């Protein structure tokens with residue numbers, strides 16, 4: 001596995017080491033890799049000749065300084081996991097490498113895609129995320145880029161970015177991966193204590209029960225029930241919403257269209273997100 005830290009090293013490596021015309025799959029991450037990331041790397045390895053994984057804790061997408069400071073950084077084990085997944089190249093740039101001297105975001109206003117849910121609760125988060133994804137796609141110019149559905153809203157915004165800017169890359173959505181307990185895999189889970197992990201299970205359990213309750217109750221009643229479950233378990237809820245999976249507008253009555261339940265809540269000072277597909281086909 002190659003390790004590069006400068007953007008200009010990638011075209012040199014691509015041309016010098018890999019066969020011309022080799023397809024490139026890209027897995028952008030902020031490190032603290034877990035088995036969810038491993039499935040993205042493995043899928044990229046299966047579908048491309050070369051897989052590049054970036055590890056970059058992007059400062060502009062953190063709307064709270066303490067969240068950035070506490071974000072787990074586990075480079076040695078990240079390298080081991082990427083190697084296990086047979087990743088070919090790790091791109092590990094510095095902040096100066098990606099931003100120069102102006103650590104700033106572009107404004108990404110995609111209407112309800114960017115201003116609801118995560119966008120409403122984490123001001124500036126999606127601006128920073130879109131800024132860095134744009135820069136990374138430009139630096140790596142992959143054929144395909146892999147993103148997990150745990151960050152479902154992020155994934156939709158990235159698809160929209162690629163559409164609007166006509167970027168020559170295929171965005172590949174990958175299933176949300178859960179621990180056997182049901183907890184959605186997240187880099188932030190390492191910050192949970194034993195009790196926090198148990199409390200956090202309320203999120204996946206509530207989503208699963210809500211999925212079973214679709215059509216049996218109105219969307220408003222189902223949302224109220226889920227909200228009660230989460231609050232009663234002691235989590236601090238940012239939002240629990242039943243939305244159209246394409247527009248992120250709230251669902252007021254059940255219809256034959258793609259729908260998701262999305263949730264964000266705090267456990268032991270750790271912010272967790274999760275979601276469930278409740279489309280009629282799901």
Ligand code: PAF
Nearest residue numbers: 028029030058129132151
């Ligand atoms: O999902 C993440 O880990 C990050 O938001 C991403 C896409 C790597 C951009 O920093």
